[in-house]
Amino acid sequence: MKTIGLIGSGHIGSQLARLAVAHGYDVVVSNSRGPQTLQDLVAELESSPGTGTARAGTPAEAGAAGDVVVVTIPLKNIASVPAEPLAGKIVIDTNNYYPQRDGHIPVLDNEASTTAELLQDLLATSQVVKAFNNIYSADLTTKGTPEGSPGRRALPIAGDSAAAKETVASLMSQFGFDPVDAGALSEGWRFQRDTPAYGPTFDVDQLRDALSRAKRYAEMD
Numbered sequence: 001m002k003t004i005g006l007i008g009s010g011h012i013g014s015q016l017a018r019l020a021v022a023h024g025y026d027v028v029v030s031n032s033r034g035p036q037t038l039q040d041l042v043a044e045l046e047s048s049p050g051t052g053t054a055r056a057g058t059p060a061e062a063g064a065a066g067d068v069v070v071v072t073i074p075l076k077n078i079a080s081v082p083a084e085p086l087a088g089k090i091v092i093d094t095n096n097y098y099p100q101r102d103g104h105i106p107v108l109d110n111e112a113s114t115t116a117e118l119l120q121d122l123l124a125t126s127q128v129v130k131a132f133n134n135i136y137s138a139d140l141t142t143k144g145t146p147e148g149s150p151g152r153r154a155l156p157i158a159g160d161s162a163a164a165k166e167t168v169a170s171l172m173s174q175f176g177f178d179p180v181d182a183g184a185l186s187e188g189w190r191f192q193r194d195t196p197a198y199g200p201t202f203d204v205d206q207l208r209d210a211l212s213r214a215k216r217y218a219e220m221d
Contacts, residue, residue, distance in 0.1 A: 001025070001067040001068055001167065001171075002025065002026055002067060003025065003026045003027070003028065003065050003066050003067050004016075004017075004020045004025050004026070004027050004028075004066050004067070004068050004069070004070065005027070005028045005030070005061075005062035005063050005064075005065050005066025005068070005069040005070070006027060006028065006029045006030060006062055006066075006069075006070045006072060007030055007059045007062055007063060007069060007070065007071045007072065007073060007081060007082075008030070008031060008070070008071065008072035008073035009029045009030065009031045009038055009041060009072075010031070010072065010073075011137035012072045012094050012132060012133075012137045012140070013029065013031075013070065013072040013073075013094075014029075014041055014137075015137045015138070015140040015141050016070055016072070016094075016132065016140065016175075017029050017041070017045055017054065018044075018045065018048065018140075018141055019140060019141060019144075019175045019176075020052060021045045021048050021050040021051075021052035021053070021054055022048060022049065022050035022052070023050065023052070023174050023175065024050060024051045024052050025052045026052050026053045026054070027045065027052060027053070027054045027055075028054075028055055028056070028057045028061060028062040028065040028066060029041060029042065029045075029054065029055075029056050029057070029062065030056065030057050030058055030059045030061065030062040031059075032059075032073070032077065032080070034058070035056035035057055035058065036056075038056035039056065041054075041056075042054045042055060042056050059080070059081065059082055060082045060084075060085050061085075063081075063082050063085030063086045063089075064085040066089065067089070067090075068089065068090045068091075068092065068167065068168075068171070069085075069086055069089055069090070069091050069092070070091075070092045070094065070132075071091055071092070071093050071094070071095065071119060072092075072094040072095070072132075073095065074095075074101060074102060075095045075096065075097050075098070075101075075102045075105070075115055075118075076101065076102035076103055078095065078118060078119055078122060079122065081119070081122060081123065083122060083123050083124075083125075083126075086123050086125075086126045087123075087125045087126065088125055088126065089126050089127070090126070090127050090129060090161075090164045090167055090168065091119070091123055091126045091127065091128045091129070092128075092129055092130075092131050092132065092168055093115065093116045093119045093128050093129065093130050093131070093133070094131065094132045094133045095115045095116075095119065095133060096115065096133050096192065096193050097115050097192065097193060098193065105118075111189070111216050111217060111218060114130075114185070114186060114188045114189050114192070115130075115133075115188065115192065116128050116129075116130040116158065116159075116185050116188045117185055117186060117188070120160075120185060127159065127160070127161040127163075127164035128159060128160075128164075128185060129157055129158070129159035129161070129164050129165055129168045129185075130156075130157060130158040130159065130182075130185060130188035130191075131155065131156070131157040131158075131168050131172060131179075132155065132172075133191070133192075134155065134156065134191040134192075134197055134198045134199065135155060135199075136199065139153075139201075140175070143176070143177075143201065144175055144176015144177055145176050146176070147173055147178075151203050152176075152177070152178050152203060152204075153176075153177050153178070153201050153202070153203065154177060154178040154179070154180050154202055154203055154204040154206070154207040155172055155177045155178070155179060155180065155207075156179075156180045156181075156182040156190070156191045156197060156207060156211060157169060157172065157179050157180070157181060157182060158181075158182040158183055158184065158185050158186075158187045158188040158190075158191075159184070159185050160184050160185045165181060169181070178203070178204050180204055180207050180208060180211070182211050189214070189216065190211045190214040191210075191211060191214070194217070194220070195210075195214040195215070196210035196211075196213050196214060197210040197211050197214065
């Protein structure tokens with residue numbers, strides 16, 4: 001893996017781009033407004049101490065260029081994700097469901113599905129992995145520590161492909177966090193909004209405990 005494509009370059013996307021360049025990856029960033037709106041971010045990334053390169057493109061171009069592609073856009077816009085460039089690729093889903101922003105989505109309201117499963121349905125030939133959605137964006141570039149550091153922060157991942165999860169877990173560790181496998185993609189609800197694992201800083205054992213204590217929205221008081 002050499003190139004990471006980012007469909008979405010907001011709070012989480014821009015932070016992951018910074019981490020990627022710092023760790024020697026080339027990145028192609030994109031958003032819904034066009035490459036010309038990303039020149040300041042590209043200039044910043046290109047001037048960073050990392051050895052990776054950066055350029056802006058359209059979502060389709062970012063998807064085509066990435067060996068791994070990050071979808072990090074408001075959930076209400078996931079139907080705009082171009083499926084063809086992502087065929088056969090690992091796709092990291094950072095999305096969260098906020099009804100006040102995204103509007104009500106019945107299969108999420110009744111918990112018949114999860115955010116990542118919605119994306120997987122749209123990208124039938126991709127391997128979607130849920131990751132990087134339960135951490136404040138500013139923490140991505142400030143809270144990571146080297147592997148083996150005492151109390152290293154842990155982050156969960158979920159997915160149906162063991163190989164895809166292994167790739168994302170390796171990337172997560174490079175970026176400074178211990179990965180914790182939360183299970184299949186359908187288990188991604190365990191670290192969604194309002195669950196114990198959403199937001200706080202936990203090490204591996206604490207995160208596993210938080211995931212085990214997660215309740216469905218219908219079960220919450």
